[in-house]
Amino acid sequence: MKVILKADVKGTGKKGEIIEVSDGFAKNFLFKKGLAEIATASGINEILQKRNADAFHKAENIKALKELAEKLNGNEVTVAIRTGKNGKVFGSVTTDKIASALSDLGYDVDKKKIVVKEPMKTIGTFDAEIRLMEGIAAKIKVHIVPLE
Secondary structure, three states, X not given: OEEEEOOOEOOOEOXXXXXXXXXXXXXXXXXXXXXXXXXXXXXXXXXXXXXXXXXXXXXXXXXXXXXXXXXXXXXXXXXEEOEOOOOOEXXXXXXXXXXHHHHHOOOOOOHHHEEXXXXXXXXXXXXXXXXXXXXXXXXEEEEEEEOO
């Protein structure tokens, strides 16, 4: 019997899959617990349309992230931080401060996507990487200047 799974079933399949199972398993377990429904032509068509729509939206999202990475790549941001008399920095520049500096430039980037190789605890220029998605990243320069 062909069924469409409504939820993940361990050892059987994932939600939205169309699978072949024995009649007894379908009637006594899957249907009783509401985990599946009989695979009708309209149900199969609906699943296929949903898959196509999901693939389209994922492709659009990837395209938008690649465009954002191209815009961000090579940008420079300046972050001001408090310093002492002899140039000693109080604290360090966090990814949150870099994200807010990027938002001032008009880019909405989550602070969790910003990766810094070493702590920014001195005044100078540092490299940072923005990993928007696996395989899509941009490199920026972060200039740390004393707060005046």
